[in-house]
Amino acid sequence: MRSDGKSPATIKDVARLAGVSRSTVSNVIRGSSTVADDLRERVMAVIAETNYRPDARARALRERTTGMIALITADTGNPFYASLGLGVEEAATLGEPLMIVANSHCDPAAELALCDSLISRRVDGVIVGDLSSNAGFPSILADNGIPVVLAGCGVSTDPRIGAVDTDDEQAMQLIIDHLFALGHRTVCFAGPVDQRAAADRRRLAARTAAASRGIVLQEDRPDGATALICHNDLIAIDNLDALERAGWLVPDDVAVVGFDDTPLAAHRRISLTSVRCDAVALGRIAATQIFTAIAERRHATERQLLECELVVRGTTGPTRPGRPSLGAGWNPVHVLDTALERTPH
Numbered sequence: 090m091r092s093d094g095k096s097p098a099t100i101k102d103v104a105r106l107a108g109v110s111r112s113t114v115s116n117v118i119r120g121s122s123t124v125a126d127d128l129r130e131r132v133m134a135v136i137a138e139t140n141y142r143p144d145a146r147a148r149a150l151r152e153r154t155t156g157m158i159a160l161i162t163a164d165t166g167n168p169f170y171a172s173l174g175l176g177v178e179e180a181a182t183l184g185e186p187l188m189i190v191a192n193s194h195c196d197p198a199a200e201l202a203l204c205d206s207l208i209s210r211r212v213d214g215v216i217v218g219d220l221s222s223n224a225g226f227p228s229i230l231a232d233n234g235i236p237v238v239l240a241g242c243g244v245s246t247d248p249r250i251g252a253v254d255t256d257d258e259q260a261m262q263l264i265i266d267h268l269f270a271l272g273h274r275t276v277c278f279a280g281p282v283d284q285r286a287a288a289d290r291r292r293l294a295a296r297t298a299a300a301s302r303g304i305v306l307q308e309d310r311p312d313g314a315t316a317l318i319c320h321n322d323l324i325a326i327d328n329l330d331a332l333e334r335a336g337w338l339v340p341d342d343v344a345v346v347g348f349d350d351t352p353l354a355a356h357r358r359i360s361l362t363s364v365r366c367d368a369v370a371l372g373r374i375a376a377t378q379i380f381t382a383i384a385e386r387r388h389a390t391e392r393q394l395l396e397c398e399l400v401v402r403g404t405t406g407p408t409r410p411g412r413p414s415l416g417a418g419w420n421p422v423h424v425l426d427t428a429l430e431r432t433p434h
Contacts, residue, residue: 162192163195193219219287237389248390277310280308315344362405
């Protein structure tokens with residue numbers, strides 16, 4: 090019973106008021122592309138007017154689904170994953186689905202535990218925002234008939250696993266070309282302390298790009314570096330803080346580049362040069378792949394690569410002769426600092 094004393098509207102009511110069949114209303118709710126735009130608008134107007142809410146339980150029984158999908162992230166404190174989740178929500182149809190967000194920290198044991206839990210809850214599909222190196226849980230999910238899409242963390246060797254990803258090779262080439270033009274010849278890659286697939290790919294992409302320009306890439310140590318390339322914006326911001334506390338000037342002494350171009354990067358106080366990756370688009374595309382696979386009762390096998398853009402701000406500048414390079418009075422542990430293991434303040 091509604092608060093105004095009237096009985097809740099049914100799909101039959103919506104169909105009658107819109108002058109269409111119940112199957113048309115159902116197709117509109119499911120986001121089917123087979124419905125003409127004028128009919129879709131008419132049905133949506135009636136739904137809004139009557140405050141109709143689909144019966145998720147009845148639909149689940151009818152379609153043998155649970156109406157739940159999962160988004161597995163590495164760190165929910167990272168704004169990138171919040172944007173990824175927003176993209177998933179944007180792709181969702183009216184009232185569907187319920188999204189479960191789980192944080193794995195790219196820990197293999199945690200990943201397997203989450204995998205077991207999602208299988209037992211019979212989720213309809215899983216979007217993976219990052220995973221540990223050589224993780225096998227996506228294939229276990231696929232073995233149990235659950236569509237899986239990797240979003241921003243590479244491509245699986247399992248053909249049953251879909252993917253939408255950023256072009257890290259292109260992105261790292263943009264970074265290296267930018268630093269080379271500014272005179273930097275020795276740079277350091279600052280990666281996360283855990284072993285995640287995305288870090289492996291970006292590290293390899295940085296090696297390839299650096300070699301193309303004859304730049305020396307230091308990994309896991311900053312000796313002689315005049316620039317830091319960071320795996321993501323959170324690591325870059327941590328390094329900006331640590332550099333400032335140690336008395337280094339950015340970009341006068343050292344240049345810093347982030348990755349993902351999260352909203353914090355554009356703040357005037359931070360002004361971080363960063364690679365712009367459209368996390369909302371990644372989430373939207375991944376979700377569309379998942380929803381299509383669920384509707385067609387198959388695996389999500391599509392794979393798509395998105396280009397990136399380098400947004401140049403205030404943390405990169407030309408090298409200055411006579412300035413000390415990193416390694417002189419700099420503790421390398423800060424270079425690998427992450428949002429999960431911050432330097433004590």
